[in-house]
Amino acid sequence: MDPSTLYSQTLSQLGAIELSMTSPAGDALIQAAAPADHQKAIQTLLDVHEARLALGNASLQAIADKLKANEAALVAGTKAVQASLNALNNLAQILNTVSTLVGIVAQIVTLIK
Amino acid sequence: MRFARLSIALLTISLLLAGCATRRLTQFNTFAQAGITYTTASQTVITDAGNATVSADSALLIKSRPDLEESKRRAYVTESDTKLRQRLQVLQLISAHGRVLQAYFQALASLSDPKATNTVGTAAAGVYDSFAKISPDLKNAKMGATSVSSFIPTVTAPIVAIFKVHALNDELKLRAKPIADELALQQAAFSAIASEFKTDAQELQNLQEADSINQFATSTALPANWASSRLTLLSTPVTVASADAAAKAADQLSKAWAALVADKLDSSGFTILMGDISNILTIAQTIQSAGK
Numbered sequence: 001m002d003p004s005t006l007y008s009q010t011l012s013q014l015g016a017i018e019l020s021m022t023s024p025a026g027d028a029l030i031q032a033a034a035p036a037d038h039q040k041a042i043q044t045l046l047d048v049h050e051a052r053l054a055l056g057n058a059s060l061q062a063i064a065d066k067l068k069a070n071e072a073a074l075v076a077g078t079k080a081v082q083a084s085l086n087a088l089n090n091l092a093q094i095l096n097t098v099s100t101l102v103g104i105v106a107q108i109v110t111l112i113k
Numbered sequence: 114m115r116f117a118r119l120s121i122a123l124l125t126i127s128l129l130l131a132g133c134a135t136r137r138l139t140q141f142n143t144f145a146q147a148g149i150t151y152t153t154a155s156q157t158v159i160t161d162a163g164n165a166t167v168s169a170d171s172a173l174l175i176k177s178r179p180d181l182e183e184s185k186r187r188a189y190v191t192e193s194d195t196k197l198r199q200r201l202q203v204l205q206l207i208s209a210h211g212r213v214l215q216a217y218f219q220a221l222a223s224l225s226d227p228k229a230t231n232t233v234g235t236a237a238a239g240v241y242d243s244f245a246k247i248s249p250d251l252k253n254a255k256m257g258a259t260s261v262s263s264f265i266p267t268v269t270a271p272i273v274a275i276f277k278v279h280a281l282n283d284e285l286k287l288r289a290k291p292i293a294d295e296l297a298l299q300q301a302a303f304s305a306i307a308s309e310f311k312t313d314a315q316e317l318q319n320l321q322e323a324d325s326i327n328q329f330a331t332s333t334a335l336p337a338n339w340a341s342s343r344l345t346l347l348s349t350p351v352t353v354a355s356a357d358a359a360a361k362a363a364d365q366l367s368k369a370w371a372a373l374v375a376d377k378l379d380s381s382g383f384t385i386l387m388g389d390i391s392n393i394l395t396i397a398q399t400i401q402s403a404g405k
Binding site for chain 2: 004008011012015018019022023024027028031038039042043045046049050052053054056057059060061063064066067068070071073074075076077078080081082084085088089091092093095096098099100101102103105106
């Protein structure tokens with residue numbers, strides 16, 4: 001079993017335990033328990049919760065690391081696409097400049113004629 | 114006469130090419146727009162998931178507090194704070210990465226915008242007009258009954274569209290695998306976030322419901338807002354639909370990318386994709402307006 005499946009299955013079990021203990025039915029059982037059992041149940045609930053937080057963090061961190069590793073490809077792609085767009089914009093800009101320049105020449109030619 | 118025939122043939126070919134290129138540009142553009150919408154909406158899901166984790170933790174600590182020895186209270190709250198900071202930090206990393214992905218989709222959307230192919234054509238027509246001011250022959254050149262000048266943007270637009278499609282297809286070849294990996298990771302991330310989000314939101318609701326029951330069961334007087342709080346509690350569904358929708362939208366986006374790579378993206382594929390994206394957006398907007 002790969003680590004991510006193990007993380008996900010364990011997380012799911014911890015979550016189910018936590019939800020069962022905090023449900024109105026679970027809460028009623030804890031409230032009715034003898035003081036020692038009651039206190040033990042509360043501490044167990046908190047320990048399960050802390051374990052779920054820790055495992056959830058590890059699971060999300062593993063995915064975040066893989067996303068980070070893929071980031072260079074995304075940045076390279078963005079730059080490549082932007083470069084193509086800039087090339088087109090530059091061409092339009094060059095043509096506009098040529099147009100202005102030729103327009104000026106046309107005015108001079110008209111003046112000379 | 115020969116010039117006119119040649120021009121008409123050229124124009125016809127240009128328009129045919131324009132049709133193919135525009136269809137492909139539209140495919141890219143719709144995919145990119147869907148990607149932008151997905152990344153925007155998924156940011157809200159990440160924020161909601163982080164808030165739910167902290168709220169559930171606080172509610173649990175408040176409930177457990179009377180049963181904990183004072184010496185243990187500090188240890189539990191400190192431990193929770195550390196783990197919650199880590200949780201918010203890792204969610205922040207995923208969110209920051211989402212913005213990088215969004216920038217990629219925005220670049221794709223700009224280059225694939227089928228409406229923006231006329232810029233170069235208009236500039237080229239400008240150059241022609243300027244030359245035409247100098248040369249009377251150019252000024253009077255006609256293609257059929259219409260001046261050549263007015264045809265230039267029409268002929269240039271397909272060339273620009275083909276350039277764009279070529280650049281986008283190149284990008285697709287280069288980045289097909291990394292983007293497919295990225296979208297699979299997005300799906301994995303939002304499945305994990307959704308799972309945790311569901312547990313946290315359900316736990317928060319459990320604790321509130323148990324509180325409401327305990328308030329009623331004990332002999333102390335009920336709070337004045339007990340009935341209205343109970344109504345709110347029982348009538349408000351757990352708001353985790355957005356997280357499920359985000360994972361589903363990432364899955365659809367991944368399938369749409371594969372279809373785009375294979376040039377097999379049809380209108381039904383887009384309809385499903387846009388349906389999922391619009392679903393997550395609606396849920397995210399509903400949550401945002403409910404929070405205001």
